Amino acid sequence: MNPNKVDRNHLNKLTDLPNVGKAGAEDLRLIGIHEPSDLVGKNSYEMYEKLCEKTGMRHDPCVLDVFISVTRFMAGEDARPWWAYTEERQQVLKQKATGK
Numbered sequence: 094m095n096p097n098k099v100d101r102n103h104l105n106k107l108t109d110l111p112n113v114g115k116a117g118a119e120d121l122r123l124i125g126i127h128e129p130s131d132l133v134g135k136n137s138y139e140m141y142e143k144l145c146e147k148t149g150m151r152h153d154p155c156v157l158d159v160f161i162s163v164t165r166f167m168a169g170e171d172a173r174p175w176w177a178y179t180e181e182r183q184q185v186l187k188q189k190a191t192g193k
Contacts, residue, residue, distance in 0.1 A: 096162075096172035104129040111172035112159045120156065121163075123147050132167040138185070140164075157182055 096111035103109060107118035110129055124143045126132060137160035145151050158175040161182060166172050 096174050099172040110163045112162050112175040135164050137161040137164045
């Protein structure tokens with residue numbers, strides 16, 4: 094759903110989350126997330142790795158940005174577009190790759 098249309102009081106299904114459409118909801122279901130509350134306390138990077146393992150392919154890193162957006166939203170942050178997390182994700186992955 095478009096982050097500007099998200100209503101925190103009406104989170105009944107995965108597609109009620111910011112940046113999640115039908116395909117994103119299916120990705121989440123593949124890794125055991127069936128309702129928005131299942132995201133509470135989840136690590137978005139671990140979720141991404143689990144999805145890649147489950148499907149046997151590397152997904153576009155934008156999927157990770159969406160996972161970051163929904164886990165942060167469920168932790169209480171405002172709904173933001175997935176691309177608001179791209180730079181952060183790039184920095185985190187760069188740090189992991191260089192061992193810093």
